[in-house]
Amino acid sequence: MISGFKNTLLNIIKTQPVVDQHSEAWILDTFLWVYQEFDGDVLLNDMRFVLPNAEFFPEQVSSIEQMASYVFTQVKQYAGMQAWPIQLVAPHQISEQSFPRLEFANVKRGESAELIAASGSLNISFNPNQINQPQDLIASFSQSLAHINVLQNRSLPPGGQEFVPQAVDLLSCFMGFGVMMANTAYQFRGGCGSCYNPYAKRSATLNESELIYILALLLKAKKLPLSHISSHLKPHLRTMLKRANKQLENTIKQSANPMLIALTEVK
Template sequence: MLANIFTPSPYINQYAKGWIFDTFTWALTEFDAAVFMQDSQLILPTNKFYPGKVSSIEEMAQSVFDHTLKYAGMQHWPIKLVAPDKYQEHALPKLSFTGGMRGSQSQVINTDYTVNNNSEILVSYNPAQINQPQDLVASFVQAFASILIAQRGVLPPGGDKLLPQAVDLVAAFMGFGVMFANTAYQFKGGCGSCYNKYANRQSALVEKEIIYCLALFATLKKIPGRHVTSHLKAHLRKDFRKALKELKRDNDTKQLRLLTKQ
């Protein structure tokens, strides 16, 4: 009885925790563990990661797109940004790679031109997100993670029904957990100008789950907690510290560390 009083309640339930560890293992296996350990960094909403001045919505979207694609390790992929009025749904061409799928050593060596006679993969943007750059980044990353998973052709734990959640996890796996956590939920109260439902992205993982993914990324990459919390929304900082503390006690984290060293 006394032991239960002093035992902290788990940050997330055991099912969600188990799925996150299994899916992170899947991501490390399928999407270049070496790139994760050597190249992936925590991408933050700062001028260091997104520098430069722009003079139009189009320039803003292109600049954010280019930086985000590079940080995702997919800069050599034939992914092209198009204006919303020029975007059309299209089947993805099948790509072949050398040097892995992601990272500076990755190269596309073959593309399937039989799909609409076009090997380019088109991505667009929501103009309403230009004034909410973290949402814009997160939306681009969701698109890139979806394309990455589709090209690999290996479903995550839980299969098709958990594919949207796996996309969000892969985004955190690629280093975008801070911006995904900051945009997972948008408060609808306050002044009318503070909330724009058309600018907000759709999140599959809830805040706590994204925060746990972010804490797992930081743990595996040995990133100090204070380096993360200073860029999180105020109400998320306590949760992040709790998740980080819980991960330090978790044996599954040790198993993931062994996987990254293979």
């Protein structure tokens, strides 16, 4: 009897959508908004799924400051923002600042991006508590860079101003940091008293399910299999990714949006 109930429960979970209809519609609309507003072809062509391993972060460092500086430099490069006047400063050096006007010759990101005018520079900092949790640090840096992109663009996402934080998370995934974003979206607060440090956690706006759906969408747009990233996700997220992919495929079949179909069609 218990076994039968367990199987029934598992079947219900498997048939439930990963994201509800409203969230799915917003993700798809915002994905297309990001593509149109943020050099989508450059992002998709150049973007790599940044993974938490030595291939992407090969160097060893010996201090908090070196760790923060090294990770920031790597994240900035993978985000294609080498040309942007953004510096990392110590937490005690950060202060309120005005957003500068930046002008680029052509594209804004990637190796071919060329900054031709800037009214100033930007400073961002880091949370020292995240040094021992590098995925949180990487995801936090990527969120900061994505937020700067949204501010520079000055175009509101679907849903308007109140959806800017969610759009920042989606853009961070679009820039290649979705694996870390998904892995750090939920943090278990139980266990022994010394295991959980709330100050080390990043601020998550989109939840695990929404971020996994975005990852499935990006894999589809990049024409890559789920196996490209699945082994780097938390175990329960791997199953969720398969379900998200099935939901996405069904949605695409029913979609009449030519841009979505073109971006995700198998070639």
